[in-house]
Amino acid sequence: MAAILSNLRTTVIVSFVLSALFLAVFVGLGWIGLNFDFWQGLARWTHVVSGIMWIGLLWYFNFVQIPNMPKIPDDQKPAIGKVIAPAALFWFRWGAVATVVTGLAVAHLNQYMVSALTLGATTSFSVPYHIFIGIGMWMAIIMAANVWFVIWPNQKIALGMVEAEAEAKPKAARTAMLFSRTNTLLSFPMLIAMAMAQTVFG
Missing domain, CATH: 1.20.5 (Single alpha-helices involved in coiled-coils or other helix-helix interfaces)
Structure with a gap:
C-alpha cells in the first residue's frame, strides 16, 4: 500500500x-x-472532477497562499514563487479549460447548451432552468477568461517567468490578485447555478 x-x-x-x-x-x-444516461453521467463526472481541481486551486490561492505570503520570511519566498506557484498555476489554468469544456459537453448532451448560452432567448425565455444554468455557465466562462487572459499573463510577470521591468512586477502581482479575487467573488454564485439548477427546477 x-x-x-x-x-x-x-x-x-x-x-x-x-x-x-x-x-x-x-x-x-x-x-x-451502457446507454446515453451512462455517458451523460460520465461527462458530468469529468466536469465535477475538473471543477474541483480549478475552484480548489482558486480557493487555495485566495484563502491560503495570498493571505499568508506576508508572513513568510523573505529568504523563503522564492520557494513559493519559483516552485509552488508555477505548479499550482499549471493545474489551475488547465483545470479552468477542462471545467468549461466538460461543462459545455454536459450542456450539449442535455440539449440545452445554445438555450443556456443565450440565457433562454432561443426558447423565448420560457425555460427558467436554461436562464439559471446559463448565468452560471457565463460566470464560469468569464472566470476562465480571467485565468488565461489576465491572471496567467500577469502571474508570469510577477513570478519572473518572463522578462519584465522590475517596477512592472508589483503592478502585475496586484492585477493578478484582483482578478483572482474577482473569480473568488463569482465562484459562489456560479456554484449555486451549477449545484442547484437540477434540484430547484427538476
Missing part, C-alpha cells in the same frame, strides 16, 4: 482503476446500462 501512496501518479492511476471497477460492478450486475 505504501508503494501506491508514495507516488502521486501511481495513486491517481489506482484511483481511476478503482473508479472503473466500481462502475464495472454495477454495469455487470445490470444496475447501470
Whole structure:
C-alpha cells in the first residue's frame, strides 16, 4: 500500500482503476446500462472532477497562499514563487479549460447548451432552468477568461517567468490578485447555478 501512496501518479492511476471497477460492478450486475444516461453521467463526472481541481486551486490561492505570503520570511519566498506557484498555476489554468469544456459537453448532451448560452432567448425565455444554468455557465466562462487572459499573463510577470521591468512586477502581482479575487467573488454564485439548477427546477 505504501508503494501506491508514495507516488502521486501511481495513486491517481489506482484511483481511476478503482473508479472503473466500481462502475464495472454495477454495469455487470445490470444496475447501470451502457446507454446515453451512462455517458451523460460520465461527462458530468469529468466536469465535477475538473471543477474541483480549478475552484480548489482558486480557493487555495485566495484563502491560503495570498493571505499568508506576508508572513513568510523573505529568504523563503522564492520557494513559493519559483516552485509552488508555477505548479499550482499549471493545474489551475488547465483545470479552468477542462471545467468549461466538460461543462459545455454536459450542456450539449442535455440539449440545452445554445438555450443556456443565450440565457433562454432561443426558447423565448420560457425555460427558467436554461436562464439559471446559463448565468452560471457565463460566470464560469468569464472566470476562465480571467485565468488565461489576465491572471496567467500577469502571474508570469510577477513570478519572473518572463522578462519584465522590475517596477512592472508589483503592478502585475496586484492585477493578478484582483482578478483572482474577482473569480473568488463569482465562484459562489456560479456554484449555486451549477449545484442547484437540477434540484430547484427538476
